[in-house]
Amino acid sequence: xxxxxxxxxxxxxxxxxxxxxxxxxxxxxxxxxxxxxxxxxxxxxxxxxxxxxxxxxxxxxxxxxxxxxxxxxxxxxxxxxxxxxxxxxxxxxxxxxxxxxxxxxxxxxxxxxxxxxxxxxxxxxxxxxxxxxxxxxxxxxxxxxxxxxxxxxxxxxxxxxxxxxxxxxxxxxxxxxxxxxxxxxxx
Numbered sequence: 001x002x003x004x005x006x007x008x009x010x011x012x013x014x015x016x017x018x019x020x021x022x023x024x025x026x027x028x029x030x031x032x033x034x035x036x037x038x039x040x041x042x043x044x045x046x047x048x049x050x051x052x053x054x055x056x057x058x059x060x061x062x063x064x065x066x067x068x069x070x071x072x073x074x075x076x077x078x079x080x081x082x083x084x085x086x087x088x089x090x091x092x093x094x095x096x097x098x099x100x101x102x103x104x105x106x107x108x109x110x111x112x113x114x115x116x117x118x119x120x121x122x123x124x125x126x127x128x129x130x131x132x133x134x135x136x137x138x139x140x141x142x143x144x145x146x147x148x149x150x151x152x153x154x155x156x157x158x159x160x161x162x163x164x165x166x167x168x169x170x171x172x173x174x175x176x177x178x179x180x181x182x183x184x185x186x187x
Contacts, residue, residue, distance in 0.1 A: 022157040022176040026183060032143070032150045034182035040068055041079035043142060050086050059167050060085055060137070063174035071178065081150070084140040089133050089159065096128045135159040137173050141181070153177035 028034075042061070050057055064083060065075065134156060141151040155177040160169045 022155045022173050024156075024176050024180055025154045026152065026177075026180045028151040028183045029148070034151070037080040037141075037182075038072075038074065039076035039079045040073045040081050040083050040141075041076055041144070043082040043084040043140075046084035046086070046140075052087050056166070056170070059170045060174065062167070063171045064139070064178070066171070067174050067178040071181070079144050082142040082144050084142060086138050088136045088138075090135075091133055133159045133161075135173075137177065139174070139177050151181060151183065153180055 047057060047061070050060075052060075064085070068083070069075075135158075136154060136156045139153045139155075140149055142148065143150045155173045157169075157173065160166060
């Protein structure tokens with residue numbers, strides 16, 4: 001019985017650890033020299049269209065400012081690149097069926113008779129259902145003079161509804177995505 005509990009705890013711990021990370025993918029225009037970009041601004045129309053609360057928009061903008069400035073960019077009224085972002089969210093439902101050793105009536109256990117677990121013996125099934133919201137944050141960098149998308153970063157991970165942890169989670173999403181900019185071209 002201790003083994004099943006231990007395996008359950010290990011599985012839940014692994015699931016929680018995987019939920020805290022942000023999976024990132026990027027795409028970019030290989031013909032662009034990204035060293036030419038020194039300043040940034042926001043594509044106001046795009047940011048306004050993001051289908052999230054104004055509070056979350058402010059949180060994302062704050063995180064973007066911090067990460068871009070760490071990279072040496074300066075916010076400008078006449079930027080080299082325009083930053084846009086948008087989001088998507090999906091509710092995920094996970095159903096886990098934990099079959100016990102011997103699966104109930106059959107197998108070894110603590111029931112009447114050797115090899116027959118019985119209805120109260122060791123080896124029943126345990127089901128668990130969990131839900132979470134998985135969100136995707138898209139960050140676009142647009143060449144301001146050409147009005148062309150030059151880089152896109154996409155981060156996907158589990159969201160939190162806890163107001164006290166939202167900024168921290170948004171910071172994590174933005175930091176993981178912006179860490180992939182500028183792209184490292186394969187040699």
